[in-house]
Amino acid sequence: MRQSQSVLYFIIFISVLFSYLNLPSDLKFSRKVMGKEFSFTLPRPRVNFKIGNWPSDPELNFKKGLDLQGGMQVTLLANMDRIDKGQRQTALDSVSSVISRRVDLYGVSEASVKTSLINDQYRLVVELPGIDKPQEALSLIGQTASLSFATPLYQTNPASPSAEPTLVDFIPSDLTGNDLSSAAVTFETDDRQPAVSLKFKDSGRDKFAKLTKAFLGKPIAILLDQSILSAPTVQSEITTGDAIITGKFTIDEAKFLATQLNAGALPVPIEILSQKNISATLGDASLNQSLMAGGIGLAIVIVFMCLYYGWMGFISVLGLLIYGLITATIYRLIPVTLTLPGIAGFILSVGMAVDSNILIFERYREEVRTGRSHPVALELSFGRAWNSIKDANLATVITGLILFNPLDWSFLNTSGAVRGFALTLLLGILISLFTGIVVTRTLLRFFYKGAKQ
Known part of the structure; x- marks a missing residue:
């Protein structure tokens, strides 16, 4: 019983927290009390976190x-x-x-x-x-x-001829991406840190050797679409046509630079x-129509569950509301890109969540008809309905993974619209399993005492 109370407190906590995270905007309250006006603003929270290269939207x-x-x-x-x-x-x-x-x-x-x-x-x-x-x-x-390689242009201050010349610009040379064979990430450095290796063609080897000899100790800029990618300093004259760009690179930074260099070395028309x-007006109209259809369908489901199952149905509706809060919060935090197929996947997952509740409630009625007490019937209904719920959801999860194609297999779907549908469907199923087995079950244990009562 104490464990069930802890679960109930946890459900209440996440419900309040996720309700706050899903506030539509900064809410302003203003009211007069005894002739004095009191006003305050309840701001919507800003959450800023990053998991690898997966950032969230601070505005949620x-x-x-x-x-x-x-x-x-x-x-x-x-x-x-x-x-x-x-x-x-x-x-x-x-x-x-x-x-x-x-x-x-x-x-x-x-x-x-x-x-x-x-x-x-x-x-x-x-x-x-x-x-x-x-x-x-x-x-x-x-x-x-x-892609092109540019040499530095220095300018001397006339007022101070003895001062060091100032770098003012880079001038493109005759060494271009057509002279570069390839670029790759390498660890063949003195400190074994990530670096980028360059391999020049025969046409570029002599050009590069002349540049490194003429600008020893000075930077040579690498330009992609006239923008500077990198400006490494020449450490020694290079005559072999093989060079390494070193620096305090992370692996991702080295990969990114090598990819950018290859874009110029392997020019593809x-x-x-x-x-x-697609006009924004058409998008808003499609969204409104989808939300209207989903709202009508959800209202019909709520009315059916409450009328047919009574208090049990009403508790299951509370579970569906918590399911919606959790889903919306996850959509904001990841964030999930919402498309019309994605909304369809979410609505379908709601239907499957309701289907799980119906299987449990019908099993409960069967157990009560056999003469079992309410607490025993409730626990047995969840246990014996689990196999059917598990098999149905597992089949849908497998189908969703095939549609989502997380490994990018070329013989499977690669359409973004289909993947959006599959992603929201998969998330919805996993969340509905949690709300159906944990949330709804806990609420029924505390707030449903049997039909006779």
Whole structure:
């Protein structure tokens, strides 16, 4: 009994906490008491945490997908005819990295760039929510990456000729990405720390040797699309065509720099296969219609559960409300990108949560009809209904994993819309198992004393 009380207190705690986290906005209260006006603001909390490369939104806003927020989706085809087969995936990843960088510089928030391989076609799907100049964005992301090496330009202060010259700019040289063979992460350094190795072609070996000889002890900038990627200082003259960029890199930083360099070393022409524009008004209308349909369906379910199962049904509705709070909080914290298929997956998971309650309640009625007391019937109903609930949900989880395709297998689905549906469905099922077996069971133990009472 004491353990059940602890679980009940925990349920109350998370219900209050998650209700607070799901406040719609900063709430302002103002009221006059005995002629004096009292006002205060209850701010919605800001939560800022990061797990690896997985940050949360400090404002705890729902992250809307392209079909709800509006914007543009572009499918690009990467022309790999001039790229060796062994380097095509590396080249595709480099193109994806360059396009992501361009999108960030353009100022588009919440953009996504995904790669896929369909029938030997290397494709990229770029989603740009909230874009208002589609042609300008298309011209930006459709360009082939341009890599060049630039030499430093120094300027002497006329007022102080003896002072050290000041670095004022970098001037592009004749050494370009066409002269670079490849870049890769390496640990072959004195301190065994992550670094980036460069291998030049025969056409670039002599050019690079001249640069390192002329600018020994000075920085040489590496430019991608006219922006500085890195400006390493030349430590010695390099005549072999093999160089290493060292620094206090993390593994992720070294990988990122190598990917960016490969984008210029393996230039891939980009073609636009398709373009789809979605207006924000259409997205709002679709969201409102989906929420209306879901609200009507949920209301019908609540009325049915309360009328058919009475007090047990009402307690199960409380469990569904807690399920909704937990789900909404997880959507905000991860955050989950909400799309119309994703909302459909959530509504389907609600239906499965209700189905689990119905299996338990019908089993409870059967146990009561056999003459068992209320406490015994309640515990037996949960235990004996668990096998059916487990099998049904396990089959759906397996289907959801196949649709979500977490390992990116090319023979399975790679569509973002289908994955959004699968993700919300999987999360909903896992959360519904917790609320059905733990939350609803605990509430029934404390607040339902049998039909006769």
